[in-house]
Amino acid sequence: MNERWLQKQARxxxxxxxxxxxxxxxxxxxxxELCARIAAAKERQPNADIYELVHDAVYRFIAGS
Structure with missing residues:
Protein backbone atom coordinates (compact mmCIF):
# COMPACT_ATOMS: atom_id res chain seq x y z
CA MET A 1 0.00 0.00 0.00
CA ASN A 2 1.25 3.48 -0.78
CA GLU A 3 2.41 5.02 2.51
CA ARG A 4 2.15 8.60 1.23
CA TRP A 5 -1.50 8.04 0.27
CA LEU A 6 -2.20 6.45 3.66
CA GLN A 7 -0.63 9.44 5.41
CA LYS A 8 -2.86 11.78 3.42
CA GLN A 9 -5.95 9.77 4.35
CA ALA A 10 -4.90 9.63 8.00
CA ARG A 11 -4.19 13.39 8.04
CA GLU A 33 3.18 3.06 12.99
CA LEU A 34 -0.17 4.49 11.94
CA CYS A 35 0.31 3.43 8.31
CA ALA A 36 1.45 -0.02 9.45
CA ARG A 37 -1.71 -0.39 11.52
CA ILE A 38 -3.86 0.51 8.54
CA ALA A 39 -1.99 -1.83 6.19
CA ALA A 40 -2.19 -4.68 8.71
CA ALA A 41 -5.93 -4.15 9.13
CA LYS A 42 -6.38 -4.24 5.35
CA GLU A 43 -4.45 -7.52 5.18
CA ARG A 44 -6.67 -9.02 7.88
CA GLN A 45 -9.83 -7.67 6.24
CA PRO A 46 -9.20 -7.48 2.49
CA ASN A 47 -12.85 -6.78 1.67
CA ALA A 48 -13.19 -3.92 4.16
CA ASP A 49 -13.52 -0.33 3.00
CA ILE A 50 -10.10 1.33 3.35
CA TYR A 51 -11.68 4.57 4.57
CA GLU A 52 -13.33 2.75 7.48
CA LEU A 53 -10.03 1.07 8.33
CA VAL A 54 -8.27 4.45 8.28
CA HIS A 55 -10.88 5.94 10.62
CA ASP A 56 -10.66 2.96 12.97
CA ALA A 57 -6.86 3.09 13.06
CA VAL A 58 -6.76 6.87 13.59
CA TYR A 59 -9.34 6.67 16.37
CA ARG A 60 -7.39 3.93 18.13
CA PHE A 61 -4.16 5.89 17.66
CA ILE A 62 -5.70 9.01 19.20
CA ALA A 63 -7.25 7.00 22.03
CA GLY A 64 -3.91 5.33 22.70
CA SER A 65 -5.13 1.79 22.31
Whole structure:
Protein backbone atom coordinates (compact mmCIF):
# COMPACT_ATOMS: atom_id res chain seq x y z
CA MET A 1 0.00 0.00 0.00
CA ASN A 2 1.25 3.48 -0.78
CA GLU A 3 2.41 5.02 2.51
CA ARG A 4 2.15 8.60 1.23
CA TRP A 5 -1.50 8.04 0.27
CA LEU A 6 -2.20 6.45 3.66
CA GLN A 7 -0.63 9.44 5.41
CA LYS A 8 -2.86 11.78 3.42
CA GLN A 9 -5.95 9.77 4.35
CA ALA A 10 -4.90 9.63 8.00
CA ARG A 11 -4.19 13.39 8.04
CA UNK A 12 -7.67 14.07 6.64
CA UNK A 13 -9.15 11.79 9.26
CA UNK A 14 -7.23 13.52 12.05
CA UNK A 15 -8.72 16.81 10.87
CA UNK A 16 -12.16 15.19 10.99
CA UNK A 17 -11.52 14.45 14.68
CA UNK A 18 -10.49 18.06 15.25
CA UNK A 19 -6.72 17.52 15.26
CA UNK A 20 -4.39 19.35 12.94
CA UNK A 21 -0.63 19.26 12.50
CA UNK A 22 -0.15 21.96 15.15
CA UNK A 23 -2.32 20.28 17.78
CA UNK A 24 -1.02 16.78 17.25
CA UNK A 25 2.30 16.79 15.45
CA UNK A 26 3.33 13.28 14.46
CA UNK A 27 6.94 12.36 13.96
CA UNK A 28 8.16 9.93 11.31
CA UNK A 29 7.86 6.93 13.65
CA UNK A 30 4.26 7.81 14.51
CA UNK A 31 3.36 8.05 10.82
CA UNK A 32 5.03 4.70 10.11
CA GLU A 33 3.18 3.06 12.99
CA LEU A 34 -0.17 4.49 11.94
CA CYS A 35 0.31 3.43 8.31
CA ALA A 36 1.45 -0.02 9.45
CA ARG A 37 -1.71 -0.39 11.52
CA ILE A 38 -3.86 0.51 8.54
CA ALA A 39 -1.99 -1.83 6.19
CA ALA A 40 -2.19 -4.68 8.71
CA ALA A 41 -5.93 -4.15 9.13
CA LYS A 42 -6.38 -4.24 5.35
CA GLU A 43 -4.45 -7.52 5.18
CA ARG A 44 -6.67 -9.02 7.88
CA GLN A 45 -9.83 -7.67 6.24
CA PRO A 46 -9.20 -7.48 2.49
CA ASN A 47 -12.85 -6.78 1.67
CA ALA A 48 -13.19 -3.92 4.16
CA ASP A 49 -13.52 -0.33 3.00
CA ILE A 50 -10.10 1.33 3.35
CA TYR A 51 -11.68 4.57 4.57
CA GLU A 52 -13.33 2.75 7.48
CA LEU A 53 -10.03 1.07 8.33
CA VAL A 54 -8.27 4.45 8.28
CA HIS A 55 -10.88 5.94 10.62
CA ASP A 56 -10.66 2.96 12.97
CA ALA A 57 -6.86 3.09 13.06
CA VAL A 58 -6.76 6.87 13.59
CA TYR A 59 -9.34 6.67 16.37
CA ARG A 60 -7.39 3.93 18.13
CA PHE A 61 -4.16 5.89 17.66
CA ILE A 62 -5.70 9.01 19.20
CA ALA A 63 -7.25 7.00 22.03
CA GLY A 64 -3.91 5.33 22.70
CA SER A 65 -5.13 1.79 22.31
Missing amino acids: NCLRHYGCDDDMMPLDEDDWR
